[in-house]
Amino acid sequence: MERYLEKNIQQILTLIERLVNIDSGSYVKQGVDEVGNILSKYYQELGFEVNVIQQQEYGNHLVIQHKNANNPKIIILAHMDTVFPEGTVEERSFHYKDDHAYGPGVIDMKASLVTLYYAIKALMVAGHEGYKDIQIVLNSDEEIGSITSRPLIEKLAIGKRYALVMEPARRNGKLVSSRRGKGNFTLHVEGRAAHSGIEPEKGRSAIEALAHKIIQLHQLNDIKKGISVNVGLIEGGSSVNTISDHAVAQIDVRIREIDQVELMEEVLEKICTTTDVSGTKVTIEGEINRPPMEKTNKTEQLLHIIEEVGDSIGIDIDDTATGGGSDAAFTAALGIATIDGLGPVGGYPHSDKEYLEISSLVPRTLLLASIIQRLAER
Structure with missing residues (x-):
């Protein structure tokens, strides 16, 4: 899988650029829906079914799973909205210099949307079937408190064993095991x-x-x-x-x-x-x-599995707590083993300094794909 990802790093960056250069603030419904339409087509080409949950005021939510999925036990959460108003892309569109890529929402979380997709592609190319054991929720209003998507997330999370949340990793690469x-x-x-x-x-x-x-x-x-x-x-x-x-x-x-x-x-x-x-x-x-995302025994057990996966592919895994909120709170409150921060590494989200570490794309995508496969086999 690693070789496939390295070979396709330019395509990964190209898709990130395409998504970043769409204004998709929480109140820019047209832009959020454009991001959703692009991703829907990509997933459908892989044999995934996309259920569009229509919204009037905010962008539509997407529920995605493979056509051959059967009661998947893993739910993956990611959001398509950003905090930036319409017109931000015109002021500072996607660009990169050396190992850093910049642009509105590049790390929170346009890059995560792309690494999730390529993690699934990597599994398929490698002949693994872990992608059949996941259900993906891409929501449109996370940055304003998941006003309309919280009930959807909580409904779909019932019965799941694991929740993987695609907020970016911390700047030091740590995953997030608890949030206030x-x-x-x-x-x-x-x-x-x-x-x-x-x-x-x-x-x-x-x-x-x-x-x-x-x-x-x-x-x-x-x-x-x-x-x-x-x-x-x-x-x-x-x-x-x-x-x-x-x-x-x-x-x-x-x-x-x-x-x-x-x-x-x-x-x-x-x-x-x-x-x-x-x-x-x-x-x-x-x-x-x-609600707070508390570090429970179930979370500890999931973290241990992820540490084993990291060891197997040469990635050191560490975790931390953070004061910021995310949709991980909803699955954690339901008693589901939840780990957040599974996106690539970057920093300064919600600001004009926001950046993505390009060198983190391949290892973090490989880590995500390997986690999905390991959990699917359990």
Whole structure:
């Protein structure tokens, strides 16, 4: 398989370039669907069936498995959307220099979409049949919390033994065995407007009330327990000489353990339904929309298998925890052995510095193909 991949490295890069040069931000439905249409044709040429799950607002989701698959026990998750708005490709299209390739979404995760496809091709060329034991879900809204695809992922994951998630490997090549859970909340404060010079006593400042809540929310941070709360965006008021009648805050919450989900939601509700400024009203909306991916015994066992596979092909395997969220959280929460970070190596995702290490394409594709085959044989 390695020889086949090395021989076809230019074709791999060409397909990555083609996908990167399509604007496919989560809100660019046309672009996400274009990526999906390209991949659908490639998979169909290999004898795979593609079930298109139509979406109105976001891109369509794809469920892919070989026509001869029979109750596959491996689910593979990858996403077609990026965080970049329409027009980004025109500003900085795909290009590469030395061992680094650049472009919007090149590592998160256009390259992973391609290495997954070529891992399957490599299995076929080698005469292995592990590709018959996988079901692939390519979703369109991972970067905005998998709003429409979470129910689909959870439904298809039921009964699976293993989940392989194609987020990129860490910059040091490590796989991801645990992630913190994530929640998004919006805090609304209603006050009463008044002229700050003429009749300030008639006003009730929403901004003042919000300031109290920001302090209380940040006091919830407990790094040792893996809890972090960040008020990342605020807005409010209408002019500098007007006591504000409205204020809004966007809150990011991260947790490490599943038992912390209900606890944090209760604490946030308690803090954000009372006010510290008479005459103002405080409300909160939102939820923990990604549970934590905890490193369970099942995950440890899967990691051990992957380590054995790595040893057999000369790749050292190590794992790490990360604070970022991914769809791995959904399969892990269902009790399925889940490993993330199975894409190629790169760095600086979600930025204009985002890059892919070209030299990681062959070994990481070979690793993925070998893992699929080993798991299929179990």
